[in-house]
Amino acid sequence: MLLPFIVLIGAMFLLTRSAKKKQQQAVEMRNQMQPGSGxxxxxxxxxxxxxxxxxxxLLEVAPGVHAVYAKNAIGAVxxxxxYNRIVHGDTEGDEGDIKITxxxxxxxxxxxxxxxxxxxxxxxxxxxxxxxxAGAETEVKDxxxxxxxxxx
Numbered sequence: 001m002l003l004p005f006i007v008l009i010g011a012m013f014l015l016t017r018s019a020k021k022k023q024q025q026a027v028e029m030r031n032q033m034q035p036g037s038g039x040x041x042x043x044x045x046x047x048x049x050x051x052x053x054x055x056x057x058l059l060e061v062a063p064g065v066h067a068v069y070a071k072n073a074i075g076a077v078x079x080x081x082x083y084n085r086i087v088h089g090d091t092e093g094d095e096g097d098i099k100i101t102x103x104x105x106x107x108x109x110x111x112x113x114x115x116x117x118x119x120x121x122x123x124x125x126x127x128x129x130x131x132x133x134a135g136a137e138t139e140v141k142d143x144x145x146x147x148x149x150x151x152x
Contacts, residue, residue, distance in 0.1 A: 030071050033057065038083025042075040046087050
């Protein structure tokens with residue numbers, strides 16, 4: 001009877017302990033921010049820190065474009081190398097990366113499909129404005145064309 005209660009309290013203790021540890025790591029990471037640091041917000045935007053205050057941070061999201069964010073909105077403080085690699089596409093020092101020549105992903109699927117000269121003629125799916133223009137394509141049942149009714 002007492003054992004399940006003890007197990008439950010132990011599980012709660014472990015869960016709260018790990019949550020506090022993650023929270024403490026996030027606070028330490030945000031304290032590492034300095035003007036000029038590259039950061040990623042929790043929304044996924046990359047920016048450079050311009051000014052820091054107690055609860056907010058001024059970020060430069062593009063040259064000459066500044067935005068004020070809460071410190072809690074900073075998801076990660078990035079190293080200079082990582083920030084430049086992500087934002088500017090710098091690949092210096094990335095000798096171990098895979099080099100792709102040409103198009104990695106085709107612009108459309110036409111290059112992925114085989115072209116057959118014996119392919120069937122394309123079906124005309126456009127709606128004819130004039131029933132006479134439709135000609136033999138209109139099926140007549142009981143003397144009525146498609147769409148005709150006896151409604152008055």
